[in-house]
Amino acid sequence: MADLFDTGAAAADLPTTAPRPLADRLRPRTLADVIGQEQVLGPDAPLGVMLASNSLSSLIFWGPPGVGKTTIARLLADETDLHFIQISAIFTGVPELRKVFEAAKLRRQNGRGTLLFVDEIHRFNKAQQDGFLPHMEDGTILLVGATTENPSFELNAAVLSRSQVLVLERLSLADLERLAQRAEQELGRKLPLDAHAREALLEMADGDGRGLLNLIEQVAAWRTKDKLNTDALTTRLMRRATKYDKSGDEHYNLISALHKSVRGSDPDAALYWFARMLKGGEDPRFLARRITRMSVEDIGLADPQAQTICLHAWETYERLGSPEGELALAQAVTYLALAPKSNAGYAAYKNAMRAAEKTGSEPPPKHILNAPTSLMKDQGYGDGYAYDHDAEDGFSGQNYFPDTMKRGVYYTPVDRGYERELKKRVDFFAKLRAKRNG
Known part of the structure; x- marks a missing residue:
């Protein structure tokens, strides 16, 4: 269910009269109580199969906040009779890790294993991550790490090779509704919201179960006789800030989208993702740069005007600033989405770069070299050069590649947009070249 539940063992030490947060009161007691994550917990899913075969391996839980990483780790320890230890990479240094490993060794000697749950594991540096390896290999600990960042980039290959990465997903609206109903049962009353306001509340949680329970706790405390509509709800309750890390996965996921x-x-989809990034606080200048890149990479000569429009939109933003200048960028996004597409220029550039790397330092043919000195003339520089303006159709058809190199074909225009005209020119010159060369 939601990672509602990262209160740790400290909650158990509180006096029984101390108020307990709703998230803590609704903490699942078994894996069957967890809401969502069927792709991980189902009978045929990775954890379901591991538990059924009694062969739990080290794991990395990758997913956004509030989707159940801590809760599932704690329940896995219960189901496998392992001692549960929870640490956070933010607050734990090498001395604390040594103590954890020593305690786990003693525990193992006494016949009990240890499930070590490491929250924010990606915040450990390479040396600290390497420190887990011998204890994972000899069975001293079963490591369960949790991260909101892409493990491929943030975790050592050695740790990843000894673990299975499981992706936990943000909770769906249906999952959140089940969680809301469970909260109402715990509270003993319905939330004072009409149907539309209730849906708005679920959307405010943005897939975060713990966040939803915190919102529900606030709503349940209101003393009102009538059900509130969406306007009343949004007036009383601020929408949670959108999850967006300008240097993390969300940044790269959204620009990719x-x-x-x-x-x-x-x-429409392009404008939506553009708006999502702006709402998340992205620098419009970064967007201007990436939009211009799109015009070069994906539209190119199919619409030569696209690049100019992007550059003008970028300049307009610099002159107007936010928020007015962002409209110019939005219009550029719309234009690019509707423009004819071609990556022929991009592909031609990459093909030419590969050929240049392969052929090394092959010299140009001598007939296209200038001969400013008599020595160079004696060496044959410029001999046989055909001046294209004097040729029929203004085209000589001479070879401009190195003499020892087979003629390359790198640019293959598509039959779309302005490149349709360029394709006619490419074909025209190819026929003339064949004619001139017999």
């Missing part, structure tokens, strides 16, 4: 929506000629 924007780029692919433009490439897929979907202006």
Whole structure:
């Protein structure tokens, strides 16, 4: 269910009269109580299969906040009779880790294993991550790490090779509704919201179960006789800030979604992702740069005007600033999404770069070299050069590649947009070249 539940062992030490947060009161007691994450917990899913075969391995839980990482780790320890230890990479240094490992060794000698749950494991540096390896290999600990960042980038290959990465997903609206109903049962009353306001409350949680329970706790404390509508709810309750880390996964995921929506000629989806990034606090200058790149990479010569429009939108933003200048960028996004697409120029550039790398330092043919000195003339520089303006159709058809190199074909224009005209020119010159060369 939601990672509602990262209160740790400290909650158990509180006096029984101390108020307990709703999230803590609703902490699942078994894996069957967890809401959501069927792709991980189902009978045929990775954890379901591991538990059924009694072969639990080290794990990395990758997912956004509030989706159940801590809760599932704690329940796995219960189901496998392992001693549960929870640490956070933010607050734990090497001395504390040594103590954890020593205690786990003693525990193992006494016949009991240890499930070590490491929250924010990606915040450990390489040396600290390497410190887990011998204790994982000899069975002193079963490591369960939790991270909101892509493990491929943030975790050592050695740790990843000894663990299975499980992706936990944000809770769906249906999952959140089940959680809300469970909260109402615990509270002993219904939330004072009409149907639309209730849906708005679920959307405010943004897939975060713990966040939803915190919102529900606030709503349940209101003393009102009538059900509140959406306007009344949003007046009393601020929407949770959108999850967006300008240097993390969300940054790269959203710019990827924007780029692919433009490439897929979907202006509505492109504008949505553009707006999501702006709402998350992205620098419009970063967006201006990436939009201009899209015009070069995915549209190119199919619409030569696209790049100019992006540069003008960028300049407009610099002159107007936010929020007015962002409209110019939005219009550029719309134009790019609707423009004819071609990556022929991009592909031609990469093909030419590969050929240049392969052929090394092959010299140009001598007939296209200038000969400013008599020595160079004696060496044959410029001999046989045909001046294209004097040739029929203004085209000589001479070879401009190195003499020892087979003629390359790198640019293959598509039959879309302005490149349709360029394709006619490429074909025209190819026929003339064949004619001139017999």
